[in-house]
Amino acid sequence: MTVKDILDAIQSPESTSADFAALPLPESYRAITVHKDETEMFAGLSTRDKDPRKSIHLDDVPVPELGPGEALVAVMASSVNYNSVWTSIFEPLSTFGFLERYGRTNDLAKRHDLPYHIIGSDLAGVVLRTGPGVNAWQPGDEVVAHCLSVELESSDGHNDTMLDPEQRIWGFETNFGGLAEIALVKSNQLMPKPDHLSWEEAAAPGLVNSTAYRQLVSRNGAGMKQGDNVLIWGASGGLGSYATQFALAGGANPICVVSSPQKAEICRAMGAEAIIDRTAEDYKFWKDEHHQDPREWKRFGKRIRELTGGEDVDIVFEHPGRETFGASVYVTRKGGTIVTCASTSGYNHEYDNRYLWMSLKRIIGSHFANYREAWEANRLIAKGKIHPTLSKVYSMEETGQAAYDVHRNLHQGKVGVLCLAPEEGLGVRDAEKRAQHIDAINRFRNI
Numbered sequence: 001m002t003v004k005d006i007l008d009a010i011q012s013p014e015s016t017s018a019d020f021a022a023l024p025l026p027e028s029y030r031a032i033t034v035h036k037d038e039t040e041m042f043a044g045l046s047t048r049d050k051d052p053r054k055s056i057h058l059d060d061v062p063v064p065e066l067g068p069g070e071a072l073v074a075v076m077a078s079s080v081n082y083n084s085v086w087t088s089i090f091e092p093l094s095t096f097g098f099l100e101r102y103g104r105t106n107d108l109a110k111r112h113d114l115p116y117h118i119i120g121s122d123l124a125g126v127v128l129r130t131g132p133g134v135n136a137w138q139p140g141d142e143v144v145a146h147c148l149s150v151e152l153e154s155s156d157g158h159n160d161t162m163l164d165p166e167q168r169i170w171g172f173e174t175n176f177g178g179l180a181e182i183a184l185v186k187s188n189q190l191m192p193k194p195d196h197l198s199w200e201e202a203a204a205p206g207l208v209n210s211t212a213y214r215q216l217v218s219r220n221g222a223g224m225k226q227g228d229n230v231l232i233w234g235a236s237g238g239l240g241s242y243a244t245q246f247a248l249a250g251g252a253n254p255i256c257v258v259s260s261p262q263k264a265e266i267c268r269a270m271g272a273e274a275i276i277d278r279t280a281e282d283y284k285f286w287k288d289e290h291h292q293d294p295r296e297w298k299r300f301g302k303r304i305r306e307l308t309g310g311e312d313v314d315i316v317f318e319h320p321g322r323e324t325f326g327a328s329v330y331v332t333r334k335g336g337t338i339v340t341c342a343s344t345s346g347y348n349h350e351y352d353n354r355y356l357w358m359s360l361k362r363i364i365g366s367h368f369a370n371y372r373e374a375w376e377a378n379r380l381i382a383k384g385k386i387h388p389t390l391s392k393v394y395s396m397e398e399t400g401q402a403a404y405d406v407h408r409n410l411h412q413g414k415v416g417v418l419c420l421a422p423e424e425g426l427g428v429r430d431a432e433k434r435a436q437h438i439d440a441i442n443r444f445r446n447i
């Protein structure tokens with residue numbers, strides 16, 4: 001039995017749930033990994049010079065044991081997220097520390113503590129097997145998986161599952177991630193695959209769409225409302241391309257920051273009107289490594305006022321971090337919100353606190369999305385209200401290059417990876433719904 005037999009079953013329209021349940025599992029499968037004995041390989045290099053193509057491997061690995069409440073999924077497609085870039089350059093920490101810590105929690109979790117880390121936090125595919133106690137999902141179900149892994153044994157996470165003390169991001173802080181032919185997930189991560197999308201399109205939104213939903217829309221984040229001015233950094237990138245869509249769909253006014261005319265054009269095509277090309281306008285928020293330039297914050301704020309008819313922004317959708325945070329705090333309106341989920345350019349932020357307290361602004365930390373938020377975000381994709389922003393698709397062999405593109409900001413929107421799917425475009429079950437949204441679905445393709 002090989003993964004080829006699994007693919008044949010997925011591609012045969014006659015296959016039933018019983019057929020999938022009867023398929024023997026293969027001994028091994030191909031997976032994208034980083035290796036524990038290579039965590040020091042980039043020592044001494046600058047972040048920029050650490051090359052994912054050198055640390056990312058395609059290995060044959062054994063199928064993990066299936067535990068209670070879990071599912072093994074045949075992965076047709078996955079996508080590259082920035083967390084896989086961090087894993088592959090071993091910054092800010094090696095993810096093997098997360099696997100060791102998880103492995104110490106219980107006997108079953110020991111499976112995760114291996115000398116290789118199978119990475120990836122998105123998938124679209126087909127359920128192969130479910131563990132004891134799983135009733136909602138059956139072999140043969142077509143699914144996507146969100147990346148929230150929680151134990152829920154502590155009451156801390158019972159209102160908001162992101163607050164579970166054992167909260168982990170699957171494929172980053174756990175093993176057996178989605179950049180592989182087979183993945184292991186908790187069954188609560190599973191959600192129905194949007195039926196108008198191909199495998200690779202369905203695999204693209206998951207992580208970033210859910211994150212942007214909590215960060216911008218949910219009351220756990222900024223709680224955006226109609227008419228809000230929302231400053232969106234990296235508005236055509238992974239997170240930003242969904243934040244822009246949420247702002248437009250929710251009746252807000254996105255002010256999109258991008259770094260090229262091409263990216264500005266994508267934002268315009270999504271329906272945004274207020275766009276700032278940060279490269280063309282050459283903002284230099286830092287004079288040198290230690291000092292910011294408040295005149296540049298002000299120049300940026302003036303530009304925003306020009307675009308909004310004199311208004312300041314209600315919400316800043318933050319993730320670049322150190323490079324932009326001082327400006328983000330400055331340009332937020334009195335009583336407004338800076339909501340942050342990352343620090344790509346550095347996690348030690350500096351801002352002038354007088355502009356925060358005197359103007360009653362709030363900084364909110366946000367991370368991924370709870371179970372319900374992830375479900376609601378996927379529902380919007382399934383209903384064709386929000387669309388995947390897939391630009392380019394790579395083979396598993398090219399995953400290192402795909403991660404390199406994201407690390408070097410050479411990509412647009414999301415970058416996909418075909419796992420078991422032999423080609424792009426497969427897996428569409430509702431051609432009519434797809435036809436209604438085809439321009440939006442293809443908006444980021446091959447730019």
Ligand SMILES: C/C=C/C(=O)SCCNC(=O)CCNC(=O)[C@H](O)C(C)(C)COP(=O)(O)OP(=O)(O)OC[C@H]1O[C@@H](n2cnc3c(N)ncnc32)[C@H](O)[C@@H]1OP(=O)(O)O
Pocket residue numbers: 082083086091092093147169207211341342368
């Ligand atoms: C969905 C996608 C998302 C993304 O892409 S996000 C971007 C990628 N992610 C990242 O870059 C984050 C990577 N993670 C990290 O950098 C680290 O993960 C953290 C900095 C977030 C946390 O580091 P840690 O070492 O886990 O935390 P500590 O608090 O420094 O050390 C843990 C020990 O410190 C104790 N401790 C915690 N809080 C306190 C306190 N308030 N007072 C005293 N001690 C404290 C704990 O108990 C524990 O102790 P004990 O080691 O003995 O178990």
Ligand SMILES: NC(=O)C1=CN([C@@H]2O[C@H](COP(=O)(O)OP(=O)(O)OC[C@H]3O[C@@H](n4cnc5c(N)ncnc54)[C@H](OP(=O)(O)O)[C@@H]3O)[C@@H](O)[C@H]2O)C=CC1
Pocket residue numbers: 081082083086207208211233234235236237238239240257258259260263278319320323324341342343344345366367368369406409413
């Ligand atoms: N906490 C969480 O749950 C999550 C955190 N993240 C984190 O968020 C960050 C962004 O992820 P993602 O959107 O997928 O990544 P992408 O690289 O796809 O997009 C980020 C965009 O931000 C802009 N950008 C990058 N650096 C800077 C800078 N120094 N100044 C201004 N703009 C900048 C770029 O757009 P342009 O060049 O056009 O301006 C870039 O395209 C990562 O660090 C990631 O780990 C991501 C998802 C979830």
